Amino acid sequence: MTEQFDLFPDPEDFISVEAETSGGRLDSFVSGVAGFTRSRAQKLIENGSVSVNGASRPKNYRICKGDRVEISVPEAEEYDAIPEDIPLDIRYEDDSVIVVNKPSGMVVHPAPGHQSGTLVNALMHHCGKSLSGIGGVGRPGIVHRIDRDTSGLICVAKTDEAHLKLSAQLKDHTMHREYLMIVTGNLKEDDGTVNAPIGRHPGDRKKMAVLKLSEGRAREAVTHWHVIDRYKGFTYASAVLETGRTHQIRVHMSYIGHPLMGDAVYGGGKTVFERHHPDLIYGQMLHAHALVFTHPETGETLRIEAEMPDNFKKILEILPK
Numbered sequence: 001m002t003e004q005f006d007l008f009p010d011p012e013d014f015i016s017v018e019a020e021t022s023g024g025r026l027d028s029f030v031s032g033v034a035g036f037t038r039s040r041a042q043k044l045i046e047n048g049s050v051s052v053n054g055a056s057r058p059k060n061y062r063i064c065k066g067d068r069v070e071i072s073v074p075e076a077e078e079y080d081a082i083p084e085d086i087p088l089d090i091r092y093e094d095d096s097v098i099v100v101n102k103p104s105g106m107v108v109h110p111a112p113g114h115q116s117g118t119l120v121n122a123l124m125h126h127c128g129k130s131l132s133g134i135g136g137v138g139r140p141g142i143v144h145r146i147d148r149d150t151s152g153l154i155c156v157a158k159t160d161e162a163h164l165k166l167s168a169q170l171k172d173h174t175m176h177r178e179y180l181m182i183v184t185g186n187l188k189e190d191d192g193t194v195n196a197p198i199g200r201h202p203g204d205r206k207k208m209a210v211l212k213l214s215e216g217r218a219r220e221a222v223t224h225w226h227v228i229d230r231y232k233g234f235t236y237a238s239a240v241l242e243t244g245r246t247h248q249i250r251v252h253m254s255y256i257g258h259p260l261m262g263d264a265v266y267g268g269g270k271t272v273f274e275r276h277h278p279d280l281i282y283g284q285m286l287h288a289h290a291l292v293f294t295h296p297e298t299g300e301t302l303r304i305e306a307e308m309p310d311n312f313k314k315i316l317e318i319l320p321k
Contacts, residue, residue, distance in 0.1 A: 015033055015069045015217075015219070016066065016068055017065055017067040017068075022064050027041045027045055029063050029069065030071060033217040044071065050072075052068070053068050081139075083125035085125050086117065086121060086125065089102075091305075091306055095130075096158050096159055096162040096297045097166070098123070098141075099153055099156070099291060100153070102146065103309070104148075104149050104282065104283055105149060106119055109145070119154065120140065124140065127141070141157045143166045144244065146288050147250075149262075151309050151312075152306055153288045153290070154288070162296040169293055169294060177290070177291055177292075178240050178292075179239045179286055179288055180287045180312070181237055181285060181287070182234055182260065183234065183259065184234060184260075184270075185235065185257060186230060186233075186234075187237060190226065192225050193222065193223070194221075194222070194225070194253075194255065194256055195222045197210065197218035198210060198221040198247075198248060198251055199211040200217060207265060208245065209251065210255045221245045221251075224239065225239045225240075226240075231316075232319070232320040233271060234261060235258065250263055250265070253266075254266035254267045261285040262274060262282070263286075266284075277315070280314055285315065288306070289308065291304045292304075
């Protein structure tokens with residue numbers, strides 16, 4: 001399984017060597033890109049978990065401009081998910097695909113500290129054995145995911161064939177994902193695009209950051225946004241992902257000086273309004289509102305929508321214009 005530098009598969013996950021990093025050792029490059037120690041990078045290379053242009057190379061291989069470096073990191077621990085009778089808000093379902101509206105606060109799949117109560121636990125109870133096995137025993141059917149505190153739509157595959165076709169749509173950007181968000185401050189323009197590479201934060205492995213492609217640890221990331229309404233100190237907007245990097249919307253909006261309301265990780269949560277409404281703001285105000293994809297069996301274009309959560313609606317009701 002190829003790592004997205006958060007131990008989750010991404011169909012686009014390879015690093016193309018830029019001119020600025022050409023000539024360096026492979027182990028040094030892997031260490032810098034993934035944030036590993038040099039010794040761990042060397043072990044991955046020795047174990048065949050790193051390839052250059054599809055082939056294994058020694059740790060002292062000198063990388064060249066245009067080389068495609070792929071890193072496959074074994075999971076630290078695989079949790080065998082157990083079915084749990086947890087209610088699901090299902091927005092579409094047939095024999096190949098199920099689309100679920102995930103509530104804020106629910107983790108998508110079992111992980112350290114969250115071995116139960118996840119979306120996967122609920123899906124296994126609802127679907128039984130009718131889930132794709134490509135994601136492994138801990139992530140059956142999961143094609144993509146959203147953050148724990150982000151609410152909204154997730155597309156899940158019931159068959160391996162559907163999983164592969166849906167993943168291909170993610171890779172070629174034909175799966176359309178639209179989000180609703182509340183950001184701090186006033187977005188001056190009605191529409192905009194953030195085109196800024198994202199990679200693992202050099203000082204905090206749990207965070208992402210905008211970095212230079214030349215640093216060798218970032219990948220292209222593009223987010224389009226559109227203002228829906230304006231409030232005193234905040235903007236209600238939509239966002240469409242052209243790429244799908246970890247925390248992409250959260251990082252990009254923070255990068256342009258408008259972190260998401262409630263997103264303390266990336267600079268939100270500091271306003272008087274946010275501090276006065278902890279009962280309504282529990283995590284970043286981001287909702288995966290719409291999902292458009294081609295059905296893997298019928299070829300039909302499907303558009304699935306999920307209205308914003310009640311706390312999101314309430315916030316918009318009480319925010320001063």
